[in-house]
Amino acid sequence: MSQPPPSPRSQVRRLPDRGAYDRETIHAILxxxxxxxxxxxxxxxxxxIPMNYGRDGDRLLLHGSAASRLMRGMEAGWPVCxxxxxxxxxxLARSAFHHSMNYRSVxxxxxATPVASSAAKIAALRAISEHxxxxxxxxxxxxxxRELAMTAVLEVPIEEASAKIRTGPPKDDPEDLSLPVWAGVLPLKTIPGEPLPDGGGGPAEVPLHVLAWPRGR
Amino acid sequence: MSQPPPSPRSQVRRLPDRGAYDRETIHAILxxxxxxxxxxxxxxxxxxIPMNYGRDGDRLLLHGSAASRLMRGMEAGWPVCxxxxxxxxxxLARSAFHHSMNYRSVxxxxxATPVASSAAKIAALRAISEHxxxxxxxxxxxxxxRELAMTAVLEVPIEEASAKIRTGPPKDDPEDLSLPVWAGVLPLKTIPGEPLPDGGGGPAEVPLHVLAWPRGR
Incomplete structure (x- = not known):
């Protein structure tokens, strides 16, 4: 957490001890x-707008419909966050005031700048898919x-970025510790369920890349 | 899905058949x-900015530090989304192009307008907590x-809102259905783990409102 923020607007001001600016932390969350x-x-x-994305080194990659007004605005260089x-x-704290979430955010x-050539677009779409x-x-x-022409692909440099992380138990005021209230953390996890085949043809066996989907395990 | 959008900017333009504007759908997602x-x-x-929130009827409720510049901007009536x-x-489709997510979004x-009186602030904080x-x-x-004075509470009317929902299997092109590719949906779910007591005093028994946390079950 010793690395300084890359710009004033990306500095974590509320609860600054939760802020981090090193590339490793930011990439891991992304x-x-x-x-x-x-x-x-x-x-x-x-x-x-919620969007899927990918990462290739220090570039964050986005894709969307080439016909979308907001995608075209991003292509034209509108500032984004x-x-x-x-x-x-x-x-879960003993006081309402100290309730919080544990989270990792970037x-x-x-x-954004457009990813223009077909080869670069395909490489970026592959990175989004692999993500x-x-x-x-x-x-x-x-x-x-035809599909490539319908798809706009954009990249945003991962330069002016900050991470904010909260971990650990509640931080109750000392005078609240004796209250008869259970306090602690209810962990949350996003997990995959059983894969549901669409029944439309192709192999029946679920492939390893689906069974071993790497998140939430 | 027969209800019209409340305004042009809240109309779902990309894939409009995924859009919905009825209050019941919007409230359920919120x-x-x-x-x-x-x-x-x-x-x-x-x-x-990611924030917790609550809902009271047709009001969406937010809270944050009264010292936050962006909270003060919202209090001053900046437009928000x-x-x-x-x-x-x-x-998971047979073509890269038809990959997608199933989601519910609003x-x-x-x-925003400030929730000003102490009684109204406490009621709003209660709604956020109960959410x-x-x-x-x-x-x-x-x-x-003191804690109330440190906390800004805001409400945003749930009027100009839209929902967008995707459910169901991939929609492959007919000519791709014979490809030797497994296709279907990998469901995702956010679930609670085992409650972790902070060990700082109070009852050891995890209360029912934590054990029976109503999401992801």
Whole structure:
């Protein structure tokens, strides 16, 4: 946590001891998340959109419909703010005031630039796919020229980013410790259930990359 | 899904058949979520902040530090956009292009107003607490005057809102159905783990409102 924030707006101001700015911490949280919430401004109005994403080194990769107005705005260089939030537990204190969540979050500021060439788009889509389900990409039909043309791919540099992390038990005031209230943490975990085949043809056996999906185990 | 969108900006434009605008659907998604992502604009720059929330009828309730610059901006009537996203599954198609997520999401536009009186603040904080852990509020020490003064409470009317929902199997192109690729859905679920006592005093027995936490069961 000794690394300084990369800019004033990415500095964690509320509860600054929860902030971290090192690349390893930020990448680990991004790699564990499934969805980011993308914030944009259009005519003074904020918009927040949940999107899948991927990471390739210091680039965060997004994709969406090439026809989407907000994707086109991002391509045009609107400033963006992306948040990835992982909930790890409900923190149950003896006072209402000290209730909290355990979480790992990243906030990233920047501007997106289009990933333009077909080869670079395919590499980025592969990174987004591998982020969601490692091992899937080589099994499926790759995008054809029409699908690629319908898909806008964007990258945002992972430079102006901060992580914020809370772990551990509640922090009750000393005078509340004797209250007759159970206190602690209810951990939370997102886990996969049984894979549901669509019954539309193809092999019946669930492949290893689905059975061994690496999150929540 | 027959109800029309309440405004142009809350109309679901990408994949409009996934959109819904009825109060029952919107409230059910809000009630199932734990965290919303709040989008704000400050000097042209978007900010996205994860926050806990609660619901009381047609009001969405937020709380935060009274010293926070962004909370003060919301109190001053900045336009906000709030998103709640629940991930229900990874949709595994035979083509890379048709991969997707199953999800339930709500996007809400509006402006926040402060909840000012102590009585109204306490009622709102109770609603936020009951949203997170039903049954907890009556067990714990309520906020005192100092804690209340440190806490800003805001409400946003749940009026200009839309839901977007994807359920069911992948939608592959007919010509891909014969590919030798397993396709279907990997369901996702957020579940509680074993409660972890903080060991700081109070009863050892985990109370029913923690053991029976109503999400993910």
């Amino acid at each position: 790699d564990a998340g499934l969805v980011c919430h993308v914030g944009l401004v259009s005519e003074g109005q904020p918009f927040v 992306l948040a990835v939030t992982l909930l790890d537990g409900v923190v 906030v990233l500021f920047g501007r 969601l389900v490692p091992g899937r990409w080589v099994e499926v039909r790759p995008p054809d020229a | 009630d199932a979520g734990l965290v919303c992502h709040v989008g704000l604009v400050s000097e042209g720059q978007p900010f996205v 709030l998103a709640v996203t629940l991930l229900d599954g990874v949709v 996007v809400l536009f509006g402006r 997170l852990v039903p049954g907890r509020w009556v067990e714990v020490r309520p906020p005192d005057a």
